[in-house]
Amino acid sequence: xxxxxxxxxxxxxxxxxxxxxxxxxxxxxxxxxxxxxxxxxxxxxxxxxxxxxxxxxxxxxxxxxxxxxxxxxxxxxxxxxxxxxxxxxxxxxxxxxxxxxxxxxxxxxxxxxxxxxxxxxxxxxxxxxxxxxxxxxxxxxxxxxxxxxxxxxxxxxxxxxxxxxxxxxxx
Amino acid sequence: xxxxxxxxxxxxxxxxxxxxxxxxxxxxxxxxxxxxxxxxxxxxxxxxxxxxxxxxxxxxxxxxxxxxxxxxxxxxxxxxxxxxxxxxxxxxxxxxxxxxxxxxxxxxxxxxxxxxxxxxxxxxxxxxxxxxxxxxxxxxxxxxxxxxxxxxxxxxxx
Numbered sequence: 218x219x220x221x222x223x224x225x226x227x228x229x230x231x232x233x234x235x236x237x238x239x240x241x242x243x244x245x246x247x248x249x250x251x252x253x254x255x256x257x258x259x260x261x262x263x264x265x266x267x268x269x270x271x272x273x274x275x276x277x278x279x280x281x282x283x284x285x286x287x288x289x290x291x292x293x294x295x296x297x298x299x300x301x302x303x304x305x306x307x308x309x310x311x312x313x314x315x316x317x318x319x320x321x322x323x324x325x326x327x328x329x330x331x332x333x334x335x336x337x338x339x340x341x342x343x344x345x346x347x348x349x350x351x352x353x354x355x356x357x358x359x360x361x362x363x364x365x366x367x368x369x370x371x372x373x374x375x376x377x378x379x380x381x382x383x384x385x386x387x388x
Numbered sequence: 389x390x391x392x393x394x395x396x397x398x399x400x401x402x403x404x405x406x407x408x409x410x411x412x413x414x415x416x417x418x419x420x421x422x423x424x425x426x427x428x429x430x431x432x433x434x435x436x437x438x439x440x441x442x443x444x445x446x447x448x449x450x451x452x453x454x455x456x457x458x459x460x461x462x463x464x465x466x467x468x469x470x471x472x473x474x475x476x477x478x479x480x481x482x483x484x485x486x487x488x489x490x491x492x493x494x495x496x497x498x499x500x501x502x503x504x505x506x507x508x509x510x511x512x513x514x515x516x517x518x519x520x521x522x523x524x525x526x527x528x529x530x531x532x533x534x535x536x537x538x539x540x541x542x543x544x545x546x
Binding site: 281285286287288289366369370373379380381382383384385386387 | 434482484492493494495496514515517518519520521522539541
């Protein structure tokens with residue numbers, strides 16, 4: 218009996234921990250990483266390109282490669298819980314910088330959303346291109362630490378080195 | 389007698405399994421093969437597939453277009469034909485497979501296209517280091533001028 222009560226108490230504590238709100242905006246996500254958020258990274262590079270050109274490349278590529286994309290898990294056997302994902306990218310331009318925000322939403326049987334999150338899913342990547350000179354920009358990427366593939370893609374799009382899309386199934 | 393039927397059933401099941409259990413028909417090309425696909429995939433756990441839908445005179449809203457079949461991709465280059473001045477939806481998949489060869493996930497790119505009479509089209513499918521690139525080139529056979537055309541996703545068909 219005591220064992221059951223202990224398990225129940227642990228479950229309640231875990232659920233209480235799970236009911237916190239997710240980060241509801243790109244700015245929340247930046248702040249969370251700035252404060253040393255768990256399993257996150259901030260990657261900074263300098264690119265010899267104007268922030269406007271970087272912003273245009275991000276908008277075009279993210280629209281083609283990320284927006285409205287879904288990853289459907291198709292197999293793995295009866296023991297596997299299929300977690301499907303959909304993606305949304307938003308480009309923002311201003312006189313101070315170009316931004317790219319990316320969100321991921323999980324759906325499908327076996328997915329329980331215990332955390333309140335924005336309608337298009339949680340933020341997992343925010344990139345800012347900040348002008349340093351007419352043809353030089355600082356690119357700051359705020360991202361989950363397991364999203365190196367996106368760091369590669371966003372860096373490639375910023376430099377113009379490789380305009381290919383990241384394979385979203387590989388994350 | 390019963391054994392005979394049993395053997396026939398087993399043979400049928402074997403053929404079904406050997407055919408990959410697939411119910412997707414092979415795309416029947418038009419005689420003029422105005423499209424070619426070149427695939428270069430540098431990952432042994434990934435393969436590509438191209439499905440053809442549509443063949444209609446115009447875009448008819450967001451409903452499903454009729455499926456016309458799967459293009460059997462060969463090593464290197466594969467040619468097939470689409471009727472000019474008709475609307476097609478190409479569904480291009482990169483499939484990821486696990487150690488046992490089972491498909492576990494795929495990434496999909498949809499592209500609407502209306503082939504122009506007399507033009508040739510080349511679709512390049514590249515995959516390397518978890519990055520993919522799909523490009524479609526249109527070549528005017530009269531002027532021999534080619535250009536990369538934008539990929540129009542299906543959701544712009546309204």
